[in-house]
Amino acid sequence: MSSPPAAPPSPSASSSFSLRRIAVPAFGPSLLFGLGEGAILPIVPLTARELGASVPIAALMVALIGIGSLLNNIPASMITMRWGERWAIVVAGVWSGLGMALCVGTSHLGLFATGCFMVGMSQAVYNLARQSYMTEAVPPEFRARALSTLGGVMRIGMFAGPFLAAGAVHAYGLPAAYVVGIVAVMGAAALGARIPDLEVPPAPPGHVAPAPTTIVSTLRDHRRVFLTLGLGVMLVSAVRASRQAVIPLWADHLMLAPSVASLIYGLAGGIDMLVFYPAGKVMDQKGRRWVAVPSMLIMGLAMLLMPLTTGTLTLLLVALAIGFGNGIGSGMIMTLGADHSPRHGRAHFLGVWRLMSDIGSSCGPALLSFLAGSLSLASGIAAIGLIAFAAAGALAYWIPRRGKAGKAAEAAESAKAESATPGA
Structure with missing residues (x-):
């Protein structure tokens, strides 16, 4: 059986929590x-x-x-x-x-x-x-x-x-x-194997265990989230997956040496890895929109500018912008999924969430390949930039204000528990 969900942390437990300890x-x-x-x-x-x-x-x-x-x-x-x-x-x-x-x-x-x-x-x-x-x-x-x-x-x-x-x-x-x-x-x-097991929360008085969830019931109960924010996540994943191809492909288009292309790609990856923690702190303190929307806007603008680059320096600047935009969005999809996932049946929800993300990751490079073959590489890269702007709009519209997602999920769980309570 799955590890039972942990009880909601008390204020004192939250204040004493440290990422370093785990x-x-x-x-x-x-x-x-x-x-x-x-x-x-x-x-x-x-x-x-x-x-x-x-x-x-x-x-x-x-x-x-x-x-x-x-x-x-x-x-x-x-x-x-x-x-x-x-x-x-x-x-x-x-x-x-x-x-x-x-x-x-x-x-x-x-x-x-x-x-x-x-x-x-x-x-x-x-x-x-x-x-x-x-x-x-x-x-x-x-x-x-x-x-x-x-x-x-x-x-x-x-x-x-x-x-x-x-x-x-x-x-x-x-x-x-x-x-x-x-x-x-x-x-x-x-x-x-050394990860500590999650604590079993005490059962509320008079409550019975909720009915087991299935993939079908998860899709039914959370269809609104999947059809709104989930579609935004698919767009985000399409842009992120495409970024891995556009830098080396455009470098080749500019006839740069493979070593130069690799250096540009590596520097963009270095920027990507430097900013994940500050971005996570902003999401915790200011809200998810403060990072999710700028991440896609920066990547979208950089993608639109890439076909205008003509040499090593300009391509490097655009690649660094793409790395920065992607880096501040590190953990964004996981965080949004965690915010909306129910306490009961969380793994099923996250399974569907990750499936939608992976579908986007598969479709992004495929679209880039199709447009590059049928039109031009510049057209394909520009299209990915427009998708990034669409993702920014979807996230800005559908991400709840700070704290509302978690409260909505807890409210839904409470409603289910009350319906399962004898005499409710």
């Missing part, structure tokens, strides 16, 4: 999980080519990781509901390690593809379980900082992973990258 068990697994995935991602297409895959098939091997995550968001919610957040995190780390071991231990392209898919499956389970756990374990007034840090630490791991893998590959060959990945994700599983 840093290692809460953020350590994210750092290691990100490091493990970052170590293998650049190596997957190279390994596929060594196994005889064509260039398109090698690219598909990388895509299978994302596909595995997309298709397993709903099963991940069921795993988390049944086993609880702590053991879901442990299982995700072990399953990812097995997938990487299959990738490095086989000479058959079909089995290699299965290993890549397994890594994507574990990504879905891990991401949902860590978000669900942090939502329960952290007082609401620290929620954005905690989830922004969670997302930022994962990005740091993804950033550092390729460098560790590069050193290992240089010394021992391509399989060494998978060894780095396996050690990292198994370390994440070991740290995850």
Whole structure:
């Protein structure tokens, strides 16, 4: 059974809460999980080519990781509901390690593809379980900082992973990258096993346990959130996923050297990783809109300016703006999902929420590719910029004012509990 939800923290508990106290068990697994995935991602297409895959098939091997995550968001919610957040995190780390071991231990392209898919499956389970756990374990007034840090630490791991893998590959060959990945994700599983269980709240007098939730009941009960703010989150994810392609593609369009393109991309990633905690603090103290809307406006403006760049310096400035806009939005999607998720059946809600986010992440680069092929690369990048402005408008309109989302979710839960009370 899933770990029961924690009781709402008292004011004294909230005032004594410190992110530093939970840093290692809460953020350590994210750092290691990100490091493990970052170590293998650049190596997957190279390994596929060594196994005889064509260039398109090698690219598909990388895509299978994302596909595995997309298709397993709903099963991940069921795993988390049944086993609880702590053991879901442990299982995700072990399953990812097995997938990487299959990738490095086989000479058959079909089995290699299965290993890549397994890594994507574990990504879905891990991401949902860590978000669900942090939502329960952290007082609401620290929620954005905690989830922004969670997302930022994962990005740091993804950033550092390729460098560790590069050193290992240089010394021992391509399989060494998978060894780095396996050690990292198994370390994440070991740290995850040390996460303290959530406390069981006392049952209110005269109340009975609410009826079990399902994916169907979750979709029905929260359809308004999914059809409003959820659509905004899909647009945000489309923009974020596209940013990873537009910088190297436009650098190539400007005929910059690959080393220069990589440097620009890396500097943008560095800015991305520096601002996640201050942004989370602003979200906690001022409200979600103060970060969510500027994040999309900055990225949208930078995307529209990118086709006007003509050289290294101008492209660098635009890329840094994209990195800053994306960085201040670290943890934004997780925070909005946590704000609107009910205490009962939270994993099912977050499973649907993450599914919508992953759909956006898949559609963004696909739209960029279609427009670049049918019109021009500049038109595709400009279209992504307009989508960012649409996302900013959707978030500005649908994000509740500070504190209202959590209160609405608690009110809905209270109404359900009262309806289940004898004599209510």
